[in-house]
Amino acid sequence: MKKKTILLVTVIAAAVMELIDTSIVNVALSHMSGNLGATLEDTSWVITAYAIANVIVIPITSFLVLKLGRRNYYIGSVIAFTFFSFMCGQASNIWTLVAFRFLQGIGGGALLSVSQAVVFELFPKEKRNVASALFGIGVFVGPTIGPTLGGYITEFYDWPWIFYINVPIGISVAVICYLLLKEPEIKQEAGKVDWLGIFLLAVGVGSLQTVLERGETDDWFEANYIILLSVTAFFGLLLFIWWELKTNNPVVNLRVLKSKNLSLAAILTFISGVGLFSSVFLTPVFAQRLLGFTPTQTGLLLLPGALLAIGGLMISATLLQRGVSPIVMITIGMFLFVLFSWQMSHLSLDASAGMITNSLIYRAVGLAVVTVPLTTLAVSGLDPKDIPQGAALNNMMRQLGGSFGLAMVNTYLTNRNAVHRTDLVSNITVDNPLAVKRVSDYTAYFMQHGFGMFEAKQKALKAVDFVVTKQSNLMSYNDAYLMVGLVFLFSLPLLLLARRRKAGVQVKVVLSDH
Incomplete structure (x- = not known):
């Protein structure tokens, strides 16, 4: 022992x-x-x-x-x-x-x-x-x-x-x-x-991963190599699936996806990967770039949630052991993540560490509650010999979900930041008394500190631009959190697939070995 x-x-x-x-x-x-x-x-x-x-x-x-x-x-x-x-x-x-x-x-x-x-x-x-x-x-x-x-x-x-x-x-x-x-x-x-299968997998998945990792940096389809790799990924993966289902000795046994449990778990694991990796990316950047937290302070924000998540994982395992429906647990976990996303989408630049920590607890516990039933669901219904292949495919879906999530969030942040900046700048006109007063106040402040009128005015405009940049960044991060939450919310109907019955068999059969 x-x-x-x-x-x-x-x-x-x-x-x-x-x-x-x-x-x-x-x-x-x-x-x-x-x-x-x-x-x-x-x-x-x-x-x-x-x-x-x-x-x-x-x-x-x-x-x-x-x-x-x-x-x-x-x-x-x-x-x-x-x-x-x-x-x-x-x-x-x-x-x-x-x-x-x-x-x-x-x-x-x-x-x-x-x-x-x-x-x-x-x-x-x-x-x-x-x-x-x-x-x-x-x-x-x-x-x-x-x-x-x-x-x-x-x-x-x-x-x-x-x-x-x-x-x-x-x-x-x-x-x-x-x-x-x-x-x-x-x-x-x-x-x-299966050398051909290995080659097609490397070409297809490698191209797809490169597109996801590099697309936003190189402005997506404005770059010729992104277009080429996108086409390569599409046809490479298509040929890979065709070949693996045809050959007698596939390098990846896609036939295990006939298990409804594994197929459903793979889709939901992909979505949980989107939430896990995108929120891990967004939160430290939000805390450090916009709120001025150090890496150590950021770590302290994440710590309480991580500790509670460990407890949540063990409790969820116990509840499953006692017969609580995995569908109910996944639903609760996803709603907790949606609640986290909603709260983070309403934070301001005055947000305290306590507010962020509380929101991160919902995220941590929500993902923890989702993880155990999904991991169990993925391998339930598989023969022992197929468990390694099922686990591998499920883990790949989590990694791909993370890559999709990061690509999606990065692109969305860039687009929303441009939209919010345009909206804010359009309000800084001589016809807007609030904008005129803000520029005037900044100018007076810099003149009091020894700068001439012209230089003070230039510094005032730069100060206003800094405020606009920070506010547009904040609003784009708020939007990104909300979008990830909506991905979880809109995926909930997929759980209805697990409620289908065969000849009066209860839903628990879907989640048990057969």
């Missing part, structure tokens, strides 16, 4: 480490850019490369497990992730860092789906809800603390330590798994290598 507990903690720690690395770099880009002598645009490829590698490897994890053996593949992936984490910290130029970051993502791809499969295997079938809750802690906590941890390390140390921090954890995980991790009891023979 003690060995199982150690292994459980170890594989969850590995999953948390992998998920932290999806967002830990975000707040350190400007430091990397200055240190490596690169533009911010080039430096952002550090994020893109990792995301592309992850989303390519995650769905083929099941195949690689069969081909290489779960123990060998998992330990090898941990070693690769750890080694390339160290090499990222050693990089002396931006493109070397991007290359090592891509290889780090290749290694990290196994740490999510294989960890989840191991966690489920360590629990009997009747306690899978507890397994879902424990794994859900990693899924939720990783992306949430990533930006805060990255900001703290960058503020008090230096950006290479964002990567070095993985080294002792990775070594510990590799050693413990070498001693304790065993091959699954049910073994399957790996078929021929």
Whole structure:
């Protein structure tokens, strides 16, 4: 029992480490850019490369497990992730860092789906809800603390330590798994290598991920390479689906999606990924850029919610164990997230830390309540041999949901900021007594501090422009929070699909093994 507990903690720690690395770099880009002598645009490829590698490897994890053996593949992936984490910290130029970051993502791809499969295997079938809750802690906590941890390390140390921090954890995980991790009891023979499937997946998903990560930065379809990659992603994925359903030895067994449980869970997991990653992106930026919080203060905003979420995950597992409908729990969780979005969409520049923390608690508990039933739903109804593939596809949908969410939020922020700025500037005219008074007050203020009339007037106009910029930013962030909340709200009718009955069978059958 003690060995199982150690292994459980170890594989969850590995999953948390992998998920932290999806967002830990975000707040350190400007430091990397200055240190490596690169533009911010080039430096952002550090994020893109990792995301592309992850989303390519995650769905083929099941195949690689069969081909290489779960123990060998998992330990090898941990070693690769750890080694390339160290090499990222050693990089002396931006493109070397991007290359090592891509290889780090290749290694990290196994740490999510294989960890989840191991966690489920360590629990009997009747306690899978507890397994879902424990794994859900990693899924939720990783992306949430990533930006805060990255900001703290960058503020008090230096950006290479964002990567070095993985080294002792990775070594510990590799050693413990070498001693304790065993091959699954049910073994399957790996078929021929589906090279065409691997190629089509890499081309299709890699192109799609690049479009999502880079589209907003390069003004979407104004850039020729975005158009080319969009067409490549569409036809690549179309051919990939056709081929995987046709071939006898698919690298990704899409046939498991015949499970209504998995299909529904995959869609809702995609939506939860939109909420999880977009809110993790919006909140630290909102707090630091608009309210002037430090990375450490921002971390304290997120901490109470993260702690309560851990309790929420365990409570939701207990409720599921006692027969509470997963549909009811998912509904409650989504409504809590909508409430968070509504409150954040009404914050002003005078918002206190307490107000934001309270809203973040709704977010944290809401996503926690959603995570366990969705994780359980994804693998319920699957044969044990299909659980790794189902878990991999579900995890890929969360990652893609996060990418879609970030692309959507970034584009929406840019558009709404332009709209709000235009609206505000249109009111600054000589016919508006409030605008005239504000400019006059600023001018008088600067003249009192020793500036001449002309220079004071110029500074007054700059001060007004600063206020307009900040207000338009605030309003665009408010709109973005509201939009993400509406995505959750409008997805609720999907839950009706789980209420369909067959020959009088209750909804619980949909959520149980068959």
